[in-house]
Amino acid sequence: MTHSPSRRNVIAALGAAAAASYVPAAFAQKYPDRKPIRLIVPYAAGGSLDAMARELGTRLATVLGQTVLIENKPGASTMIGSQQVARSEPDGYTLLVASSSFVTAPMVYRKPLHKIEEFAPITQFGFDNHLIVVNPSVLPVNNLAELIARAKANPGKITCGTAGTGTSPHLEAEEFQQMAGIKLLHVPFNGSAPGLTNLVGGQIDMMFDAFTSAGPHIRAGKVRALAVTGANRLAELPDVPTVSESGMPQYVRGAWDGLFAPAGTPPDVIARLHSAVTEIIKDPQLKQTWARRGLETVQSTPQEFQRFLQQQVSITGKLVKDLSLQLE
Structure with missing residues (x-):
């Protein structure tokens, strides 16, 4: 140590x-x-x-x-x-x-x-570039505004997975909560793959993760992308806005x-x-x-x-x- x-x-x-x-x-x-x-x-x-x-x-x-x-x-x-x-x-x-x-x-x-x-x-x-993704079967929201509204109505109850405590997705999630004025329940995993397995299975509600790993599940309709954390939209997901476009202009991660x-x-x-x-x-x-x-x-x-x-x-x-x- x-x-x-x-x-x-x-x-x-x-x-x-x-x-x-x-x-x-x-x-x-x-x-x-x-x-x-x-x-x-x-x-x-x-x-x-x-x-x-x-x-x-x-x-x-x-x-x-x-x-x-x-x-x-x-x-x-x-x-x-x-x-x-x-x-x-x-x-x-x-x-x-x-x-x-x-x-x-x-x-x-x-x-x-x-x-x-x-x-x-x-x-x-x-x-x-990372994404904010949800399982629409357990968290039926279509955009960040709906997510934030539901989180404010249910503080600490929406489960949010990341690749692990102290990882960049974790810090992205923490900063997002601070800027949005909400509280999520953090669920850390040993990498994004086990987290996505739990997201697809409905064991958690949402996740901050990379398009590389989340992309196949998005294409299959098993998870829904709400926003891109980076500065620009992704060519593969042109209809998914960035977080900064969705009402948080200072958030680029x-x-x-x-x-x-x-x-x-x-x-x-x-x-x-x-x-x-x-x-x-x-x-x-x-x-x-x-x-x-x-x-x-x-x-x-x-x-x-x-x-x-x-x-x-x-x-x-x-x-x-x-x-x-x-x-x-």
Whole structure:
């Protein structure tokens, strides 16, 4: 167990980690050469990040000429998987595929299982637009106005699932409640897949989740999308408005996705991995495939990703404080 670090210490440590982790890829000619690369996904199989990790893994195996294995390690709001990577040998053979919860979870818990400075950022590769979805059979509302009205009439009774306590969907739900002046009953899961199973089955009323995982259920008519949390409507759901269009103009949220190695990983290995992922992300076919799922591809150097993480630490820290979110 570790104690929650201050934002200043986290930012300083991130700067040191990134500065030591980027040199030209030409120095990485010997990597990888001896064993499979493991991509640790801190969520249950079947969710948005899991799908992205599997596509990245398949393409990384081709680019690097090395077997890439995907291992799902859900639990403790993604910190079980993160902790495993932090404790791994810093040799480039155990990597973490993480989302915004990588930053939020250590700030929400008093005794987090990992510290952000235990990792070397490699690159941000995506941004995940989220949705507010309901099971229309148990929560027959057609838009956010109806949802908010029903929630105000039944405070604390509408059940809202997320991918876990301290994850980005959880913070999105908490901020939504604060801005809408309502109270929902939070039901955390170990990833979006089990949450969606419960939503479709009627065990919970609604959920904040990614289009990647919720999309098939929306198309099948099993769940209804009320709003997009991001800045723009999704091409696949042109009739679904954003939250900001639905009366909450300041609400624009989503989740970033990125790749990390344990702190102390050789700079040439970081550079080789960054080069490989950048090559993959540039592929027009991948961009098109992800766009259909509400995903945006992102390219960043380790230094750019580190600066982005610094911003996220500051933003998330303020949000956690404003919402008084502190868990054991």
